[in-house]
Amino acid sequence: MSHPSPAQLEAARLDALRKLDLLDTPPNEAFDRITRMAAQLFKLPIAAVSLTDTDRQWFKSRVGVAHCSIPREHAPCAQVAVTASMLVIPDLQDDPRYRDSHLAASGVRFYAGAPLSTRDGYCLGAMCVIGLEPRSFSDTERTGLADLAAMVMAQVELQHALGRVDPVSGIPNRTQFFDDLADLAIDRPAGEARLAALVNLATVEQLSNAVRAMGAAGLDEIVCEAARMLRAVLGPTRRLYHVGVTQFAFLAEPGVDLERFCDWLGAWLDLRATNMTSRFVTTASIGVVALEIGRTAPAGLLRDLYSAAHDAAEGARRVRVFSAEQNAAFMRRFRLMNEFGAALEDDGQLRLVYQPKVELATGRCVGTEALLRWRHPALGEVSPGEFFPVIEQTSLARATTRWVIERALRQLATWHRAGLAQQVAVNVSAVNLLEPDFCAWVLARLRAHDLPATALAIEITESALMSNRQLASLTLEGLAAGGVELAIDDFGTGYSSLAYLQSVPAKVVKIDQGFIRGLDRDERKRVLVATMIKLSHDLGQVVVAEGVETVGEAAFLRGAGCDQVQGYLYGRPMAPEDFERWVCAKWTLPRPRAAHLPEVACA
Numbered sequence: 001m002s003h004p005s006p007a008q009l010e011a012a013r014l015d016a017l018r019k020l021d022l023l024d025t026p027p028n029e030a031f032d033r034i035t036r037m038a039a040q041l042f043k044l045p046i047a048a049v050s051l052t053d054t055d056r057q058w059f060k061s062r063v064g065v066a067h068c069s070i071p072r073e074h075a076p077c078a079q080v081a082v083t084a085s086m087l088v089i090p091d092l093q094d095d096p097r098y099r100d101s102h103l104a105a106s107g108v109r110f111y112a113g114a115p116l117s118t119r120d121g122y123c124l125g126a127m128c129v130i131g132l133e134p135r136s137f138s139d140t141e142r143t144g145l146a147d148l149a150a151m152v153m154a155q156v157e158l159q160h161a162l163g164r165v166d167p168v169s170g171i172p173n174r175t176q177f178f179d180d181l182a183d184l185a186i187d188r189p190a191g192e193a194r195l196a197a198l199v200n201l202a203t204v205e206q207l208s209n210a211v212r213a214m215g216a217a218g219l220d221e222i223v224c225e226a227a228r229m230l231r232a233v234l235g236p237t238r239r240l241y242h243v244g245v246t247q248f249a250f251l252a253e254p255g256v257d258l259e260r261f262c263d264w265l266g267a268w269l270d271l272r273a274t275n276m277t278s279r280f281v282t283t284a285s286i287g288v289v290a291l292e293i294g295r296t297a298p299a300g301l302l303r304d305l306y307s308a309a310h311d312a313a314e315g316a317r318r319v320r321v322f323s324a325e326q327n328a329a330f331m332r333r334f335r336l337m338n339e340f341g342a343a344l345e346d347d348g349q350l351r352l353v354y355q356p357k358v359e360l361a362t363g364r365c366v367g368t369e370a371l372l373r374w375r376h377p378a379l380g381e382v383s384p385g386e387f388f389p390v391i392e393q394t395s396l397a398r399a400t401t402r403w404v405i406e407r408a409l410r411q412l413a414t415w416h417r418a419g420l421a422q423q424v425a426v427n428v429s430a431v432n433l434l435e436p437d438f439c440a441w442v443l444a445r446l447r448a449h450d451l452p453a454t455a456l457a458i459e460i461t462e463s464a465l466m467s468n469r470q471l472a473s474l475t476l477e478g479l480a481a482g483g484v485e486l487a488i489d490d491f492g493t494g495y496s497s498l499a500y501l502q503s504v505p506a507k508v509v510k511i512d513q514g515f516i517r518g519l520d521r522d523e524r525k526r527v528l529v530a531t532m533i534k535l536s537h538d539l540g541q542v543v544v545a546e547g548v549e550t551v552g553e554a555a556f557l558r559g560a561g562c563d564q565v566q567g568y569l570y571g572r573p574m575a576p577e578d579f580e581r582w583v584c585a586k587w588t589l590p591r592p593r594a595a596h597l598p599e600v601a602c603a
């Protein structure tokens with residue numbers, strides 16, 4: 001192997017200096033104390049902790065000098081840095097190298113500098129003392145100066161370690177993990193394949209329960225116990241990092257097979273499950289990522305590790321290898337969640353479409369359901385089936401429903417003025433029912449648009465109804481008392497109790513399309529649908545079948561006594577103008593101003 005050139009050595013030395021983040025930092029008493037002590041000890045007017053940068057000597061600490069740096073050229077400290085050995089110049093005027101230096105020109109005669117060397121052998125600069133008279137320097141004084149230089153370096157290391165070691169476990173933290181990954185890129189072949197693992201000791205909920213029950217100290221104990229166990233299995237050669245409150249990361253040895261690594265991690269989890277004192281209150285999971293040294297960005301690696309460990313915590317397998325597809329799905333959900341807020345404020349992205357509801361016995365259009373559509377500027381049309389479950393978990397659910405209701409009422413008012421006395425149904429989320437002012441707001445908006453409450457129907461899915469019964473029923477009763485029609489949407493898909501459902505003041509039940517699709521070919525579905533229709537009728541409710549696509553389905557529903565239908569067979573969700581045209585196409589002139597739209601000849 002060839003020896004590194006002086007230029008390479010200097011580059012590595014400068015890199016070590018930069019990594020310590022010392023250059024151009026403000027004065028610090030811990031260093032100044034040592035510098036003052038040096039000046040006093042040797043009875044000299046000037047002392048400094050002088051760091052050798054590319055083209056300057058920068059003083060981290062100084063006594064007796066006004067400026068904070070001098071040019072590197074002809075500076076004795078630079079010689080100390082390059083040779084990494086002590087330099088004593090009894091009289092600068094006698095030394096041909098420094099006779100014409102910047103220092104000599106400013107009246108300096110004596111110089112002594114001890115190298116400031118890191119543990120791994122890089123010399124950052126010098127701890128120097130300077131006199132204005134020629135002077136000798138005894139061996140004892142040399143030792144004294146070297147000791148002071150060592151004290152400076154101890155301080156440097158201490159400050160550097162602070163913020164790099166987790167105070168609870170004493171294990172290197174995320175900053176150190178990132179730095180070590182960057183260093184690996186220098187030491188190891190570029191693109192070398194490695195495996196990284198992240199052990200997550202507990203889910204977010206377990207974490208919060210543990211703190212609540214045991215206090216922070218109890219959590220610290222769980223973390224320290226796991227850290228001890230992990231350190232023991234990793235051995236002294238592999239470094240463990242404490243990258244989050246309950247998360248530890250490490251790299252596998254080069255060349256380790258993915259399957260064997262996962263088996264080994266699984267075995268560790270089993271061991272933990274039998275030995276750890278915290279095994280009953282926490283369940284650990286592990287994420288594994290294959291990375292390429294120097295090519296995988298450390299922050300991205302950690303994110304992928306978290307993501308895999310999180311998926312592992314949710315799934316059946318406790319060790320999970322990062323999956324790009326799952327991650328892409330997660331990232332898309334996250335993006336939708338993040339960008340929906342902007343869509344609510346941007347007039348061009350959201351719109352409502354209207355799907356007709358048809359009375360089976362007469363063929364009349366009795367109303368319409370308003371459905372939200374989102375055209376994302378980059379992703380194109382995103383279906384509500386995809387974005388609603390995402391935004392329903394955020395604070396945007398409230399604003400979204402209000403946006404939908406406001407738009408739908410505005411449209412309805414226009415239609416009413418034009419003589420189309422429609423009823424519009426809107427879908428609301430479970431969280432809306434928990435808003436204390438929701439009912440009052442809806443009724444106020446109806447009045448503001450000069451619409452009767454009966455012109456609005458509110459659809460709530462069966463599962464939303466079940467999520468917070470008591471609070472939800474207050475809102476529901478308020479709406480019903482105000483005259484708003486309530487419908488149970490997606491009926492048959494939730495796990496609701498019939499006892500509860502019949503206590504809900506819902507006038508309408510909408511049988512989920514899952515039961516309707518292919519009903520004419522499926523005896524079991526026919527029995528279920530006929531039973532649901534009978535049950536609802538017995539309870540005095542109007543039954544709507546969703547997602548009717550074929551004449552056969554419609555025929556069965558008519559025979560079973562279903563009241564209304566909605567589906568592609570009659571009309572798809574349409575823009576308001578198209579919906580008007582759809583209705584008009586089935587009109588017989590003259591245009592009526594009656595309470596209902598005219599009969600629609602379908603199916």
Ligand code: C2E
Nearest residue numbers: 371372384385388404427428429547548549566567568573
């Ligand atoms: P939903 O309320 O049960 O709406 C019926 C869904 O079935 C609509 O899907 C509609 O386009 C679709 N559909 C109607 N007839 C047929 C048919 O014959 N065949 C098939 N294959 N599909 C049919 P969409 O518009 O994609 O909405 C999906 C769900 O998203 C809705 O189910 C509703 O739960 C939710 N959603 C839509 N708009 C809103 C809204 O403004 N607020 C809330 N909270 N949820 C909404």
Ligand code: MG
Nearest residue numbers: 369427459489
């Ligand atoms: Mg609906």
Ligand code: MG
Nearest residue numbers: 489490512546
């Ligand atoms: Mg539905």
